[in-house]
Each structure stands twice: as C-alpha cells, then as structure tokens.
Amino acid sequence: MFGYRSDGVDISRTLDPIILFSPLIMPTRCESMNQVTYPAEYEPMANFIRSRKASGHTISFLTIMVAAYVRTVRKYPVMNYFVMGNRIYRHKEITISLAILRDTEDG
Numbered sequence: 001m002f003g004y005r006s007d008g009v010d011i012s013r014t015l016d017p018i019i020l021f022s023p024l025i026m027p028t029r030c031e032s033m034n035q036v037t038y039p040a041e042y043e044p045m046a047n048f049i050r051s052r053k054a055s056g057h058t059i060s061f062l063t064i065m066v067a068a069y070v071r072t073v074r075k076y077p078v079m080n081y082f083v084m085g086n087r088i089y090r091h092k093e094i095t096i097s098l099a100i101l102r103d104t105e106d107g
Contacts, residue, residue, distance in 0.1 A: 008082065008089030015088060023083045040065075070094055 004010075012020060045064055052059050073080050073094050080091045 005084065005089055007093075008084075008091050010087055011081070011090050012087045020088065023086050023088070066096055069096065 045061060048064070049059055049061070077090065080094060082089055082091065
C-alpha cells in the first residue's frame with residue numbers, strides 16, 4: 001500500500017544513491033525543471049506533410065512534434081520518471097498534455 005501509485009512504478013530501490021539524492025537538493029518544481037530549446041527545420045517537415053497529404057493522409061506540425069516526443073521517451077525512458085514523496089517512479093504510460101494560449105486583444 002505504501003509507495004503504491006496507480007500511474008507509476010516505484011523504482012527507487014534499483015537506482016544509484018546519487019540519483020536518489022537529487023530530489024532532496026531540488027525540492028521544488030522550479031529547481032528541478034529542465035528545458036531545452038532546439039531549432040526545428042521548417043522545410044523538411046513541410047515537404048513531409050505535403051507528401052503525406054498527396055498520399056491521402058492529413059497530418060500537421062503538431063503531429064510530427066508529438067511523434068518525435070513519444071519516440072524520444074521510448075528511446076530514453078529516464079525522461080519519463082517523476083518524483084513524489086522523495087521516491088522516484090516510472091510512468092506506466094506516455095501521456096501528453098497540451099495547453100494552447102490564444103492571443104488577447106491587448107497583445
């Protein structure tokens with residue numbers, strides 16, 4: 001019962017002690033958040049979308065980005081870990097959440 005989560009599997013016992021120490025020195029979400037900026041080339045993606053549209057499949061840039069994310073997480077499962085109560089868990093599934101902000105009249 002203790003340490004059980006419906007959305008993840010506790011992997012704390014299988015990790016290196018240095019990894020287990022990380023949540024203790026980065027206690028808040030802002031300290032432990034990682035962000036990467038990577039330029040995506042427009043032309044190759046646009047050509048791929050055009051070729052798929054010609055064959056009868058409609059896809060978008062968002063579809064390509066989500067597919068790239070899913071493939072990356074599948075290749076590097078460490079990116080799909082989360083910390084709760086000083087324990088490290090592995091997500092049971094890959095979940096994507098998206099928030100779209102609309103432009104306001106005042107910019």
